Amino acid sequence: MALPVLSRRSFLSSASLAAASLPFLRSSAFAISSVPLDEFGYGDVSLESELHNRQFQNTHDVLMGLEDDALLKPFRAMVGQPPPGRDLGGWYCFDPNYNPNDVGVGFAPTATFGQWISALSRSYALRPDPAVRDKVIRLNRLYAQTISPEFYGLKNRFPAYCYDKLVCGLIDAHQYVGDPDALKILERTTDTATPLLPGHAVEHGTVWRSVKDDGYTWDESYTISENLFLAYRRGAGDRYRALGKQYLDDTYYNPLAEGRSDLEGRHAYSHVNSLCSAMQAYLTLGDEKYFRAAKNGFDFVLAQSYATGGWGADETLRAPNSPEVAKSLTGTHHSFETPCGSYAHFKLTRYLLRVTRDSRYGDSMERVMYNTILGALPLMPDGRTFYYSDYNFKGSKFYHDARWPCCSGTMPQIATDYGISTYLRDPQGIYVNLYIPSTVRWQQDGAQVSLTQKTAYPFDPVVEIELSTTKQREFEVHLRIPAWAEQASIEVNGKREGVPVAERFATIRRTWKNGDRIQLELPLKNRLEPLNRERAKLVALLNGPLVLFPIGEKAQQLTQGQLLAAKRAGSAWRAESTGGPVKLLPWTEIQDQPYSTYVQLA
Numbered sequence: 001m002a003l004p005v006l007s008r009r010s011f012l013s014s015a016s017l018a019a020a021s022l023p024f025l026r027s028s029a030f031a032i033s034s035v036p037l038d039e040f041g042y043g044d045v046s047l048e049s050e051l052h053n054r055q056f057q058n059t060h061d062v063l064m065g066l067e068d069d070a071l072l073k074p075f076r077a078m079v080g081q082p083p084p085g086r087d088l089g090g091w092y093c094f095d096p097n098y099n100p101n102d103v104g105v106g107f108a109p110t111a112t113f114g115q116w117i118s119a120l121s122r123s124y125a126l127r128p129d130p131a132v133r134d135k136v137i138r139l140n141r142l143y144a145q146t147i148s149p150e151f152y153g154l155k156n157r158f159p160a161y162c163y164d165k166l167v168c169g170l171i172d173a174h175q176y177v178g179d180p181d182a183l184k185i186l187e188r189t190t191d192t193a194t195p196l197l198p199g200h201a202v203e204h205g206t207v208w209r210s211v212k213d214d215g216y217t218w219d220e221s222y223t224i225s226e227n228l229f230l231a232y233r234r235g236a237g238d239r240y241r242a243l244g245k246q247y248l249d250d251t252y253y254n255p256l257a258e259g260r261s262d263l264e265g266r267h268a269y270s271h272v273n274s275l276c277s278a279m280q281a282y283l284t285l286g287d288e289k290y291f292r293a294a295k296n297g298f299d300f301v302l303a304q305s306y307a308t309g310g311w312g313a314d315e316t317l318r319a320p321n322s323p324e325v326a327k328s329l330t331g332t333h334h335s336f337e338t339p340c341g342s343y344a345h346f347k348l349t350r351y352l353l354r355v356t357r358d359s360r361y362g363d364s365m366e367r368v369m370y371n372t373i374l375g376a377l378p379l380m381p382d383g384r385t386f387y388y389s390d391y392n393f394k395g396s397k398f399y400h401d402a403r404w405p406c407c408s409g410t411m412p413q414i415a416t417d418y419g420i421s422t423y424l425r426d427p428q429g430i431y432v433n434l435y436i437p438s439t440v441r442w443q444q445d446g447a448q449v450s451l452t453q454k455t456a457y458p459f460d461p462v463v464e465i466e467l468s469t470t471k472q473r474e475f476e477v478h479l480r481i482p483a484w485a486e487q488a489s490i491e492v493n494g495k496r497e498g499v500p501v502a503e504r505f506a507t508i509r510r511t512w513k514n515g516d517r518i519q520l521e522l523p524l525k526n527r528l529e530p531l532n533r534e535r536a537k538l539v540a541l542l543n544g545p546l547v548l549f550p551i552g553e554k555a556q557q558l559t560q561g562q563l564l565a566a567k568r569a570g571s572a573w574r575a576e577s578t579g580g581p582v583k584l585l586p587w588t589e590i591q592d593q594p595y596s597t598y599v600q601l602a
Contacts, residue, residue: 032291036283036354037424037431040440042125042176045419048437051374051588052418058378059412060123063116064135065381068142071116074109075146078155090383090403100157100215104402110151111162113143115409117169122416125176136177140170144185152196154211160221163193165409167227171234183236194243197221201249204267220270222249225277226347229284241284244277253278253293261300264319268312269337272301273344279351291355298348302364306391306597307529307540307547308371308587309345309364310336313391321532328391329531329538329598333398335391339411342373346414350421353433359480359504362433363545365421366482369434370458371547375587379411386411391597395549397590423451429476431505435463435520447471449512458524458544459571465518472513478505482545485522492518526564537601541566541575541584548573548584549595558582559602 047053069085074094076083087093095106117136124132143166152159166189174182198208201222209216228244231237252274255262263271275297281290303320305311313328313335328335345368353361375397376386383403390396400407422434425442430451439452448470455463465477481488481504490497490506493516499506508518524544531538541548541563548566550558557579566575566584573584585595 032288032355035426037357037426039350039354039420040423040425040442042122042416042420043128044442045422045438045440047419047422048439052415052436055374055376055378056123056126056415056418059119059415062379062381063120063412064132066116068135068139071113071139072142072146075113075143075151078109079146079148079150081146088383088404090405092383092404094155096155100211100213102215107402108158108161108406109156111158111165111406112404112409113139114162114165114167114169115413118165118172119409119412119416121169121172121176122413126416126419133177136173137179137181140173140179140182140185144181144188147185147188147192149192149196152193154209154216157215158219159193160197160219160224163189163197164220164224164227167224167231171227171231171236174236175234186231186236190239190243199246201225201247201251203249203251221247222252223270223274223277226273226280229277229280233284244281244284248277248281248290249274253290256293256297256300257289259292259296261296261320263297263300263304263317264322266317268315268317269340269344271317272297272311272341272348276344276347276351279348279355282355283351294348295352295356298352298361303532306335306531307542308336308389308391308597309368310338310341310372310389310391312336312341321534323534326531326535326538329393333390333392333395334388336372336389337407338372338376338386338389339407339414342368343410343414343417346417346421350424354424357431357505359433360483362480363482363484366434366545369418370545371587373411373414375590376411379408383408393596393598395595395597397592429478429509431478431480432465433480435522444469444473444475447473449473449475451477457522458546459568461522461524461544463520463522465520467512467514467516467518469512469514472511474509474511476507476509477512477518478507479518479520480504481506482522484525484527484542484544486525487523489521490518492516494519526566528560528563531598538598539563539601540598541573543568543573546586547597548586549590549597550575550599551583551585551590551593551595553594557602558599563599563601 067085070088073083073085073087077094089105091107093106094109098106120132120136170182170186173179198221202208205217207217225244225247228240232240275294278290278294300320301311304318304322304325314332315337318324346365349361349365372389377397379385384399385405385408387400387405387407422436422438423440424431435455435457437453437455439450441450450468452466453463457463490499497508499508526543528539529542530536557577558575562575562577566573571589575582
């Protein structure tokens with residue numbers, strides 16, 4: 001969600017939804033696959049990564065600890081019902097006297113409720129627990145008692161935003177928890193909400209109802225098509241397909257589809273999230289225009305991104321190679337809206353990867369994972385939330401000033417989604433997209449198959465993969481080869497494979513038997529990436545997918561040779577400079593130390 005007090009105005013290019021019967025188009029110019037890859041179910045993948053599991057457990061425990069009455073309090077207050085229970089405070093609470101042009105306590109009442117229902121539903125699919133299912137169903141019933149036009153009236157500055165998140169929570173409760181009433185509650189919600197929403201996608205700054213305060217123009221109706229199309233695909237009814245089409249923001253998508261960037265000055269997270277709506281429009285309607293809009297929009301975002309993969313300083317998109325990106329290294333500490341931005345980024349790259357099978361989208365996803373969201377400070381039970389990554393020359397990690405901001409909604413969602421982003425599949429086999437200690441299970445031509453990764457990557461270059469199968473089966477294993485991984489190699493059962501690993505996905509097709517092993521080696525070398533073409537000597541140091549952040553104030557003294565010669569010592573790296581040794585840490589290892597992301601080469 002946008003912060004109105006801020007301006008509203010690289011990853012450099014060098015560096016399961018059912019598909020049957022949908023009208024997919026072929027286009028060699030845009031590398032569209034005839035049929036998209038399928039996602040695995042949440043329960044098909046188990047992660048054994050301490051880092052990923054710690055974040056999941058943290059966010060899950062916080063949500064399970066929230067009391068029912070506290071969660072329903074602002075809903076009840078906004079529709080005139082008695083609101084018992086404690087007030088969560090922060091953005092989540094309802095204050096009838098709130099200044100609509102402020103961003104403090106009471107900024108977005110109830111806005112994260114649907115996202116929390118979604119996260120709990122996905123976590124139940126990951127690790128079935130009756131207590132989680134009971135909580136989701138109970139909260140849905142309590143929410144249903146508050147459905148009223150008053151909620152979407154003038155008390156609510158973000159009616160489309162809240163409706164969108166409620167749609168997401170209810171369709172996830174239907175899909176993953178099996179709530180038998182979820183779609184009925186969704187229908188009542190839609191009947192109540194849609195007459196009070198704008199009739200089409202409305203951009204920021206547009207007055208579309210009687211209230212004139214600027215705070216009533218910050219809603220995000222241009223993002224809601226994604227979940228409406230998903231509702232249709234999950235059986236909610238044809239009206240959601242029609243609504244999805246109704247809220248597509250063609251004034252935004254048309255220039256992008258034609259290859260013209262119109263990102264500059266737009267709110268960052270919500271407009272990247274809107275590209276996910278474009279991808280769901282393509283997956284649902286088969287209209288290639290929306291694929292081109294999402295693909296080109298993603299490329300324009302990459303051209304203004306930091307080495308971490310993050311984008312949108314001060315929540316504002318820029319023109320490709322804009323000088324404003326360099327200015328942000330001294331002008332702001334609000335460099336990337338991390339949980340929200342990462343959630344949108346993961347969805348968009350997963351959709352694009354499914355449609356194109358182009359591994360550069362996996363490369364980008366991996367970079368954002370290790371250098372932004374996995375290093376976020378934990379969500380706290382009192383609502384303190386990590387919101388911004390800070391890429392300033394004098395950077396630090398910090399919590400957002402307000403409690404329960406929008407990122408407290410997306411952080412639990414992305415923590416559940418790592419598994420479904422790690423693997424994808426088609427009838428011919430499996431795509432290994434992320435290298436995380438994990439196991440995935442599936443059926444291949446009547447055989448029960450599992451694939452297990454054991455690795456310390458990205459701190460170690462070797463990924464060990466073991467396959468188990470109840471019957472010998474011929475199928476393909478596709479391994480993502482990152483663009484930076486020169487001289488990558490693959491062995492199967494100790495024998496070097498003659499696989500063209502320079503391809504972005506290396507494909508091994510063979511008859512697999514129980515106990516077969518693959519060893520993938522991705523050499524981890526230091527390299528420098530400039531901020532952009534205009535600032536070639538303003539560089540970040542990377543090792544594999546990791547950005548290495550200089551700790552303290554000595555980073556400005558480093559030369560190109562000193563950076564490239566940095567040596568690893570445990571979980572840190574060390575570079576020698578004329579002023580003494582400089583410690584460098586990956587994002588996940590930084591706690592309260594000051595750091596910088598970029599170095600101005602001496």
